Amino acid sequence: MRNSLLPCLSLLAAALATPAAAQQPKQPPLVIGSQGSFFVGGRDVRSDTLSVLSAYSASGTVTAEQMYVRYQVPVDAKRPPVVLIHGCCLTGKTWETTPDGRMGWDEYFVRKGYPTYVIDQVSRGRSAANPTLINSVRLGKTPPSETPPVFAVGHEAAWVIFRFGPDYPKVFEGMQFPLAAQGEFWKQMVADWIGTLPTPNPTVPALSELAIKLDGAILISHSQSGIYPFQAAALSTRGIAGIVSIEPGACPAATGDLTPYLQIPTLVLWGDYVDQSSRWAPRLKLCREFAAAVAKAGGKTELVVLPEIGIKGNSHMLMQDKNSLQLADWLTAWLDKHVAPKGP
Amino acid sequence: MRNSLLPCLSLLAAALATPAAAQQPKQPPLVIGSQGSFFVGGRDVRSDTLSVLSAYSASGTVTAEQMYVRYQVPVDAKRPPVVLIHGCCLTGKTWETTPDGRMGWDEYFVRKGYPTYVIDQVSRGRSAANPTLINSVRLGKTPPSETPPVFAVGHEAAWVIFRFGPDYPKVFEGMQFPLAAQGEFWKQMVADWIGTLPTPNPTVPALSELAIKLDGAILISHSQSGIYPFQAAALSTRGIAGIVSIEPGACPAATGDLTPYLQIPTLVLWGDYVDQSSRWAPRLKLCREFAAAVAKAGGKTELVVLPEIGIKGNSHMLMQDKNSLQLADWLTAWLDKHVAPKGP
Numbered sequence: 001m002r003n004s005l006l007p008c009l010s011l012l013a014a015a016l017a018t019p020a021a022a023q024q025p026k027q028p029p030l031v032i033g034s035q036g037s038f039f040v041g042g043r044d045v046r047s048d049t050l051s052v053l054s055a056y057s058a059s060g061t062v063t064a065e066q067m068y069v070r071y072q073v074p075v076d077a078k079r080p081p082v083v084l085i086h087g088c089c090l091t092g093k094t095w096e097t098t099p100d101g102r103m104g105w106d107e108y109f110v111r112k113g114y115p116t117y118v119i120d121q122v123s124r125g126r127s128a129a130n131p132t133l134i135n136s137v138r139l140g141k142t143p144p145s146e147t148p149p150v151f152a153v154g155h156e157a158a159w160v161i162f163r164f165g166p167d168y169p170k171v172f173e174g175m176q177f178p179l180a181a182q183g184e185f186w187k188q189m190v191a192d193w194i195g196t197l198p199t200p201n202p203t204v205p206a207l208s209e210l211a212i213k214l215d216g217a218i219l220i221s222h223s224q225s226g227i228y229p230f231q232a233a234a235l236s237t238r239g240i241a242g243i244v245s246i247e248p249g250a251c252p253a254a255t256g257d258l259t260p261y262l263q264i265p266t267l268v269l270w271g272d273y274v275d276q277s278s279r280w281a282p283r284l285k286l287c288r289e290f291a292a293a294v295a296k297a298g299g300k301t302e303l304v305v306l307p308e309i310g311i312k313g314n315s316h317m318l319m320q321d322k323n324s325l326q327l328a329d330w331l332t333a334w335l336d337k338h339v340a341p342k343g344p
Numbered sequence: 345m346r347n348s349l350l351p352c353l354s355l356l357a358a359a360l361a362t363p364a365a366a367q368q369p370k371q372p373p374l375v376i377g378s379q380g381s382f383f384v385g386g387r388d389v390r391s392d393t394l395s396v397l398s399a400y401s402a403s404g405t406v407t408a409e410q411m412y413v414r415y416q417v418p419v420d421a422k423r424p425p426v427v428l429i430h431g432c433c434l435t436g437k438t439w440e441t442t443p444d445g446r447m448g449w450d451e452y453f454v455r456k457g458y459p460t461y462v463i464d465q466v467s468r469g470r471s472a473a474n475p476t477l478i479n480s481v482r483l484g485k486t487p488p489s490e491t492p493p494v495f496a497v498g499h500e501a502a503w504v505i506f507r508f509g510p511d512y513p514k515v516f517e518g519m520q521f522p523l524a525a526q527g528e529f530w531k532q533m534v535a536d537w538i539g540t541l542p543t544p545n546p547t548v549p550a551l552s553e554l555a556i557k558l559d560g561a562i563l564i565s566h567s568q569s570g571i572y573p574f575q576a577a578a579l580s581t582r583g584i585a586g587i588v589s590i591e592p593g594a595c596p597a598a599t600g601d602l603t604p605y606l607q608i609p610t611l612v613l614w615g616d617y618v619d620q621s622s623r624w625a626p627r628l629k630l631c632r633e634f635a636a637a638v639a640k641a642g643g644k645t646e647l648v649v650l651p652e653i654g655i656k657g658n659s660h661m662l663m664q665d666k667n668s669l670q671l672a673d674w675l676t677a678w679l680d681k682h683v684a685p686k687g688p
Contacts (some may be wrong), residue, residue, distance in 0.1 A: 027378070029375045029376060029377055030375070030376040030379065031374075031375055031376075032375075032376060033373055034374075035374065035451060036441035036445075036447070036448070036451070037437060037441050038441060038445070038528070039531040039532075040527065042531050044530075045498075047496075050495060050496045050497065051497070052493050053495050053539060056495050056496075056501060057497075057498060057500070059498065060501055061500065062497075062498055062501045062533065063499075063527070063531050063533070066531040070440070091469075091470045092470070093412065094378060096381040096414070097381050097382060101380075101382070103509075104382070107379060107380070113656055120470070125469055125470045126435045126436070126437050126470065126534070128496075128531070128533060128534040129535050130535070131494040131495065131535040134478060134491055134492070135491070135493075137488050138488055138490075138491035138493070139490065141486060142441070144348060144481050144482055144483065144484060144488050147478055147491070148478070148480070149396050149479075150475040151396070151397050151400050151479070152391075152394045152399050152400075152406045152472075152474070153394065153395070153401075153404070153406075154403065154404015154405050154406055155405045155406070156401070156405065157401040171492075183386075186386075186406070186407040187383040187386050187407050187410040187472070188383075189406065189407070190470070191474070191475040192472070284529055289422055308608075324439040333380040
């Protein structure tokens with residue numbers, strides 16, 4: 001078996017030229033003051049269906065609903081830090097090296113002087129999901145109809161949701177997403193347990209705790225998590241120094257209580273082709289109504305649709321598009337103006 | 345609701361003093377030549393049970409069995425790099441900041457000059473698990489008895505498995521694990537999908553591919569993954585510059601084909617209290633037999649039990665124990681002697 005696999009492994013190795021090494025332009029060294037990871041939140045859960053395997057006991061206590069956070073603080077860091085919050089079916093990998101091997105926003109913000117905190121949403125990635133209900137179904141204690149609705153999004157559906165084109169596999173003209181590395185993007189997608197979580201999603205209070213712990217943070221969210229910084233602000237505005245909501249799945253209702261949002265510098269940012277998407281066009285419309293309502297009430301929410309300011313071709317995954325660092329430059333300029341971060 | 349939650353959030357914030365910030369001794373800046381993340385492996389899977397939610401199509405293609413890798417390369421890096429491979433019910437977080445907020449081996453090896461690659465095993469953490477069988481049960485297409493055996497390990501069982509003490513919550517005398525931060529360790533534990541994966545575990549060929557891609561790597565594995573570097577070497581010894589197997593769940597059979605292991609400098613490393621554990625004592629015995637058989641055949645496998653060389657009190661999670669950096673120093677000295685890494 002060993003020998004028969006060798007040619008195969010060689011071919012695989014040749015095909016797998018490290019994207020990160022092969023395509024990333026040479027950068028000056030990155031000088032980090034501190035880095036590490038920790039969790040926010042979490043609660044203990046007792047269960048008798050932890051396992052159906054004889055090697056591991058069925059009964060016991062697990063910790064669930066904690067949020068994983070990985071951070072890097074540059075030397076001579078600015079304040080406040082940024083928190084990068086990924087969207088549906090993805091993890092913190094969203095913000096790291098792009099599918100075609102370019103630098104992600106996680107590193108670029110550090111190079112711009114921002115302490116940068118990348119999270120995995122509760123029950124996703126390195127933030128544990130709770131499998132006890134799955135085992136309960138297997139053991140006949142829970143009916144199959146109550147099996148937890150853990151879902152994956154297929155390439156074909158994701159193509160349209162992420163607005164790479166109008167239908168799979170058609171491509172919007174001028175598309176900035178690095179489609180030549182599409183397969184690397186599909187590898188980023190993970191099963192999504194959000195339908196198994198209580199309301200509000202435990203990621204929301206965890207973000208609030210994190211912002212307070214950091215004594216001020218700019219919450220940068222995306223898509224499914226777009227609403228989370230607003231929901232965190234509704235819990236407490238404490239620690240929320242700014243909100244950047246990139247293509248949110250929802251904005252707060254224009255007719256709701258806008259008080260939590262009036263004092264927080266907020267940007268709601270959209271890419272291109274939105275009016276060609278039956279999923280996203282109504283969401284943009286509702287966000288426009290929210291931004292207008294906040295403005296009318298004297299707040300600081302700005303909504304920007306990139307093609308309306310001359311930046312064209314961006315997909316829903318704009319932090320990975322070919323012009324992603326140009327967008328990061330634009331975004332940090334916006335933050336400089338509206339949140340006014342302080343130097344060291 | 346906002347106001348009523350404020351005191352609660354304040355208390356939480358106070359209780360959650362960042363372990364990383366609070367307890368990590370001041371270090372000189374970390375100077376990184378390059379960092380990033382990518383995936384190795386993965387295959388496309390077609391399914392009609394991706395989702396039971398109306399918002400996401402049930403039919404489509406997902407990519408599964410890819411392995412997430414995060415890396416940091418110091419300036420003036422040594423060769424070969426190290427690959428850190430976590431064990432059961434855990435993720436790459438194993439090697440990052442310890443539960444009590446000290447520097448993890450991921451950063452320490454970089455500071456020692458090693459390019460360091462931290463993986464999440466296939467179907468764990470940021471490496472996607474495939475939920476299609478779960479949805480198939482919910483939809484009545486698969487009987488509940490075939491629900492995938494995704495398991496979690498409870499605190500009580502983990503206490504004994506990780507050898508914090510003989511029985512929960514008794515503690516072994518002289519224990520080096522930072523038990524005051526026990527709750528932070530429980531947050532690292534995730535559901536384990538290993539029972540749903542084909543044989544060999546796709547992490548094994550992915551590690552082989554990674555070692556070849558890196559043109560040589562030292563594979564440092566732990567517990568459940570302890571056997572993986574050996575299994576990768578049995579596929580191909582190409583790229584495997586050294587093996588460090590920390591408290592492996594299994595060693596290769598002493599009576600099997602030892603050829604793949606004869607030329608690879610190998611360390612099998614064990615902590616303390618092993619002879620007091622009915623789970624681990626027989627495994628150590630079998631590993632001793634393996635190491636003796638390799639030595640007899642002229643190979644380079646060394647087995648070290650830390651208390652036998654005067655280092656006492658180490659748990660199964662020795663990379664997180666209070667003396668973890670002392671152990672890393674000992675390990676890099678071993679690597680200097682036996683793998684002989686080259687300076688830049």
